Amino acid sequence: MARKSTTRRVVISTIGAWFFGFLIFFPILWMVLASFKTELEAFAIPPSFLFFHWTTENYATVQERSDYFHHALNSIIIAGGSTLIAVLIAIPAAWSMAFSPTKRTKDILLWMLSTKMMPPVGVLVPIYLIFKTFGLLDSRAGLIFILCLGNLPIVIWMLFTYFKEIPRDILEAARMDGATIGRELIYVLTPMAIPGLASTMLLNLILAWNEAFWTLNLSTSNAAPLTVFIASYSSPEGLFWAKLSAASTLAIAPIIILGWFSQKQLVRGLTFGAVK
Amino acid sequence: MGQITLQDVQKSFGPVHIIKGADLEIADGSFVVFVGPSGCGKTTLLRLIAGLEDVSGGKILIDGKNVVDTPPAKRGLSMVFQSYALYPHMSVRGNIGFGLKMAGLSKDETNRKVEAAAATLNLTPYLDRKPRELSGGQRQRVAIGRAIVREPKAFLFDEPLSNLDAALRVQMRIEVTRLQKQLGTTAVYVTHDQVEAMTMADKIVVLNGGKIEQYGSPLELYERPANLFVAGFIGSPKMNLVTGEPAKQQGATTIGVRPEHLKIERDGGGGWQGTIAVAEHLGSDTFLYVDAGPLGMLTARYIGELSLHAGDHVSLAPDPARIHRFDASGNALRN
Numbered sequence: 001m002a003r004k005s006t007t008r009r010v011v012i013s014t015i016g017a018w019f020f021g022f023l024i025f026f027p028i029l030w031m032v033l034a035s036f037k038t039e040l041e042a043f044a045i046p047p048s049f050l051f052f053h054w055t056t057e058n059y060a061t062v063q064e065r066s067d068y069f070h071h072a073l074n075s076i077i078i079a080g081g082s083t084l085i086a087v088l089i090a091i092p093a094a095w096s097m098a099f100s101p102t103k104r105t106k107d108i109l110l111w112m113l114s115t116k117m118m119p120p121v122g123v124l125v126p127i128y129l130i131f132k133t134f135g136l137l138d139s140r141a142g143l144i145f146i147l148c149l150g151n152l153p154i155v156i157w158m159l160f161t162y163f164k165e166i167p168r169d170i171l172e173a174a175r176m177d178g179a180t181i182g183r184e185l186i187y188v189l190t191p192m193a194i195p196g197l198a199s200t201m202l203l204n205l206i207l208a209w210n211e212a213f214w215t216l217n218l219s220t221s222n223a224a225p226l227t228v229f230i231a232s233y234s235s236p237e238g239l240f241w242a243k244l245s246a247a248s249t250l251a252i253a254p255i256i257i258l259g260w261f262s263q264k265q266l267v268r269g270l271t272f273g274a275v276k
Numbered sequence: 277m278g279q280i281t282l283q284d285v286q287k288s289f290g291p292v293h294i295i296k297g298a299d300l301e302i303a304d305g306s307f308v309v310f311v312g313p314s315g316c317g318k319t320t321l322l323r324l325i326a327g328l329e330d331v332s333g334g335k336i337l338i339d340g341k342n343v344v345d346t347p348p349a350k351r352g353l354s355m356v357f358q359s360y361a362l363y364p365h366m367s368v369r370g371n372i373g374f375g376l377k378m379a380g381l382s383k384d385e386t387n388r389k390v391e392a393a394a395a396t397l398n399l400t401p402y403l404d405r406k407p408r409e410l411s412g413g414q415r416q417r418v419a420i421g422r423a424i425v426r427e428p429k430a431f432l433f434d435e436p437l438s439n440l441d442a443a444l445r446v447q448m449r450i451e452v453t454r455l456q457k458q459l460g461t462t463a464v465y466v467t468h469d470q471v472e473a474m475t476m477a478d479k480i481v482v483l484n485g486g487k488i489e490q491y492g493s494p495l496e497l498y499e500r501p502a503n504l505f506v507a508g509f510i511g512s513p514k515m516n517l518v519t520g521e522p523a524k525q526q527g528a529t530t531i532g533v534r535p536e537h538l539k540i541e542r543d544g545g546g547g548w549q550g551t552i553a554v555a556e557h558l559g560s561d562t563f564l565y566v567d568a569g570p571l572g573m574l575t576a577r578y579i580g581e582l583s584l585h586a587g588d589h590v591s592l593a594p595d596p597a598r599i600h601r602f603d604a605s606g607n608a609l610r611n
Contacts, residue, residue, distance in 0.1 A: 169361035172328050177375035177422070178349040187374070191365045 035059070035245035042241035058246035066229060068250055075225035077140050079208035082147035083201050090155040095185065098163035099171065109160065112153040120213050131218055140223045143215060147208045155204055162196030163189070198265050209255045226251035277339045278429035278462035279304045280325060285334035287320055294320045296486045297334065302464065307456050309465045311473040312483035318466045319434055321483070325464060326432050327351050338429060354423035355432040358439065360415045362407040369403045372421045393425040413444050420452070430462035437472065449476060470510055482506050504606035507532045513563065513575045520570065528601035528609055535577035537598040540564065540590055547593030550574060552586050566590060
């Protein structure tokens with residue numbers, strides 16, 4: 001029996017959706033609000049929600065004390081670079097697994113995923129030593145390399161699921177039409193997979209942007225992205241909530257804006273294949 | 277030119293033999309239909325010719341040249357898929373012209389050929405639409421356009437009409453046949469629908485369990501089926517197969533009589549006695565399903581209207597000149 005969509009039900013579910021949406025968004029809102037407070041108001045009990053002395057002083061201090069744009073540029077290069085390389089490696093890998101699977105394809109996919117189950121700290125020492133030996137510490141190339149490797153399993157998995165959805169007939173039609181494997185990839189498969197490709201890249205960009213473990217451990221200043229910039233505000237001198245909030249707001253702003261404008265792609269990409 | 281020869285072509289997937297040695301000669305310009313029940317290997321055989329599957333043994337010759345190691349793109353064949361397999365991100369123009377673009381033709385040349393193909397198939401008004409904006413029949417036409425524009429040695433059709441509704445299917449059947457005759461290009465067509473096979477083919481290949489049961493013209497198959505399988509498969513309604521005493525009298529293990537070769541007489545006439553279980557009155561034909569006791573259920577066809585109804589007793593007399601005789605292993609006995 002189909003459920004009746006009465007006005008009451010619609011009202012309740014709308015209120016519920018807004019409530020949970022707000023609940024999830026609240027920490028971010030709180031952080032943004034705190035960034036406009038003075039240090040004293042930032043940890044006042046009881047906290048003031050909107051009626052406090054609004055100030056942009058924290059942003060000025062943060063910009064004075066450290067170079068936001070230097071870190072932001074590093075974040076863009078590292079997140080963007082690692083995403084691009086990961087996708088370039090993942091397209092042929094996912095293609096071959098989706099369209100000419102062997103007995104071992106499933107095992108390989110699971111093995112790749114299993115690497116994500118290992119806590120990264122378990123390999124911190126060997127990776128640190130490797131980076132040291134090759135002079136990759138505090139270099140953008142090194143971070144691009146490690147973030148690319150870290151996210152590659154997810155990228156391959158996502159692309160694999162998108163490619164699986166593409167009817168085999170269409171690729172065979174292209175083959176009958178005289179397309180070589182390379183042209184089949186360029187003219188047929190990739191354009192058809194663009195929605196999936198876009199959401200995979202977006203998700204990977206967000207993951208790489210927010211990645212803190214490797215960036216904090218393998219960079220200090222030259223290659224340091226925004227994660228290091230935020231962390232520098234939790235210092236031995238004590239926690240400065242308002243400044244930390246200002247730094248965090250600055251750090252997440254670009255990715256939130258990007259996510260906001262591409263939310264349709266993101267939702268479509270993440271639910272692709274879930275409903276036939 | 278488009279002569280296709282199969283010499284002992286075999287295909288196995290692991291331990292499963294799908295095609296158990298097929299020999300076939302397809303003449304240039306002919307329309308050959310592969311027909312058989314599902315799982316008989318007809319689509320696999322087509323895909324082997326296309327090169328979308330590799331043969332496990334034997335040779336495939338196109339115009340005398342063995343192509344088993346030639347990739348599909350280089351065989352000079354084009355294929356129409358059951359699902360149409362149009363490129364969803366390209367316009368009709370892009371879809372039809374894709375093969376020409378891959379072949380490196382100039383833009384002008386491609387456009388000229390695409391427009392000529394579109395005109396043949398009445399697709400000109402739709403050239404700039406995407407496949408999703410077309411109806412099933414139009415998509416089918418685009419798929420055919422994509423096949424003809426490349427002027428291939430042969431067309432391969434993989435059940436291309438099975439996704440269309442009945443009326444459109446009949447119309448497309450006629451169009452495909454006419455187009456093939458007009459172009460004079462060899463065509464290999466796979467279907468499970470024996471009416472399609474009978475109406476479209478110059479020659480029919482009946483496949484069963486990965487083996488070619490018989491190869492011949494539609495009427496040859498209808499009039500002289502080589503064995504029980506072909507006898508039962510070709511013709512609608514099915515041929516009546518009778519064993520026992522009546523067969524023995526004819527010196528055979530099984531005899532077959534087509535429903536249209538049974539003379540229907542009211543009770544008391546000669547031949548096989550029975551009671552009508554179901555009578556179908558179509559106006560142009562009358563089909564009687566008769567319970568003939570030890571002989572089993574028999575089907576009889578009468579051209580025109582016959583006022584007989586369920587429960588009536590009838591006698592069915594087979595036309596002696598039209599009795600098919602089969603031996604114990606199911607092969608036809610010839611006089």
